[in-house]
Amino acid sequence: MLNVVLFGPPGAGKGTQSENLVKKFDLVHLSTGDIFRANIKGETELGNLAKSYMDKGALVPDEVTIKMLESEVKKHESPKGFIFDGFPRTKAQAAALDALLAENNTEVSAMLALEVPEEELKIRLAKRAETSGRVDDANPKVIQNRIDVYQRETAPVAAYYQDQDKYRGINGIGTIEDIANRLYEALEA
Ligand code: ADP
DSSP states (O other): OOOEEEEOSTTSSHHHHHHHHHHHHTOEEEEHHHHHHHHHHTTOHHHHHHHHHHTTTOOOOHHHHHHHHHHHHHTOSSOSOEEEESOOOSHHHHHHHHHHHHHTTOOOOEEEEEEOOHHHHHHHHHHHHHHHOOHHHHOHHHHHHHHHHIIIIITTHHHHHHHTTOEEEEEOOSOHHHHHHHHHHHHHO
8 A cells, every 4th residue: 555644834735735646646535634624514523623623723632633534544445545634743643543554454655744934834824815714724823823833743743754764855845746746756766
């Protein structure tokens, strides 16, 4: 299996590039943010809980997120692989993902980390707010909080994969196509 962790700060382009990777390698796309938003829309219990964190730009608690991700992975019979978008965001989530994949006799193939400077992220998120309808894109304070949470809790996850020699840093500046090609090259190497 080809199991890709697509990593990077809010606004780095994970969602956009996931679409390209899904098409190119025929992977199952699991975006924890998208799954939470679908639950919010469907007014499920999980959605109501997630919303209280997401609207502030905070992380949904690990226990909840990990359980949700596990049940999503189990929905797929024999996929060619997964692209994990927005997960893992903490070291505890990374350890849980390793355990889950090991149970299925597979593992994370690589972490592809989109690298984009903070100033550019703020510009992209403000622009996305015009069309996304996302509460967490609309407020500069919430955007700043998401970036701070990323630096504090999520950035250390990169070291977890560096220790396993699976980390690949990708320049996230350029056209969508340029960046897609960099990702393909990193996976085909
Ligand atoms: P972005 O990366 O642009 O912030 P996402 O759609 O990936 O957007 O995530 C939106 C929000 O969903 C996060 O700010 C967080 O509240 C919640 N979320 C998504 N994935 C996770 C996760 N793995 N762990 C905890 N919370 C998450």
